[in-house]
Amino acid sequence: MTEFNLHTEETAPKNSKTLLAGAKKTYGFIPNLYAGQAEAPALLEGYLSLATTFNKTALSETERQVILIANSRLNGCNYCVAAHSTIAKGAGVSNDVLQALRNGTKITDPKLEALHQFAVCINETRGWVEQSDLDSLFAAGYNRQTALEVIVGTALKVMSTYTNHLLSTPLDDAFKADTWSADNSNIKRA
Structure with missing residues (x-):
């Protein structure tokens, strides 16, 4: 099976770097879910955005x-x-x-x-x-x-x-x- 990277702030694609830095600031570490999603910046951004939206529900x-x-x-x-x-x-x-x-x-x-x-x-x-x-x-x-x-x-x-x-x-x-x-x-x- 294809192996995927678990990215760090240093190895992540450009558009994921800031998102991973924000996660590290919030949690004190980068959750492996985010590190994996970072390979596709749109997925990571979409997931984090939807999580923020879900937290705004009633x-x-x-x-x-x-x-x-x-x-x-x-x-x-x-x-x-x-x-x-x-x-x-x-x-x-x-x-x-x-x-x-x-x-x-x-x-x-x-x-x-x-x-x-x-x-x-x-x-x-x-x-x-x-x-x-x-x-x-x-x-x-x-x-x-x-x-x-x-x-x-x-x-x-x-x-x-x-x-x-x-x-x-x-x-x-x-x-x-x-x-x-x-x-x-x-x-x-x-």
Whole structure:
């Protein structure tokens, strides 16, 4: 399989250098996801821009992590589940919510579970949801805006999980305490 570079600020293409420097300033290191995406400056810029946009939604940090981890688990992205588990812990997401997301089990909070199930539905149906799926989301207290914002989070995870699958991105030390592994046997192409 073709090996891809994990770039540094020095080795990255010109249009990725500033983006990697910004990531290093923000996190204290350059996450391997960004180092890999740097090979295609448009991908790195697009991912970072969409992440910034997703953070501007009406969703709380916990709600955003519900969407991101649900999609990461469904997409079988070991890197993303570990990274977002670490991020979720740092943001104060409760351990029971985090464990339910990592295991693909029911969240005890009914509102968060409705969001979780809708995120799963968007991913699994590729957006072809039924009215009953929307009705369940709305009955939990969410609205049409929420339904559309789930798509933003789903798109963000497509960008990162597909990158990580293509690059076999190694997990950063910062995320290793939250290592997660999917059974990719039913996900990978035969």
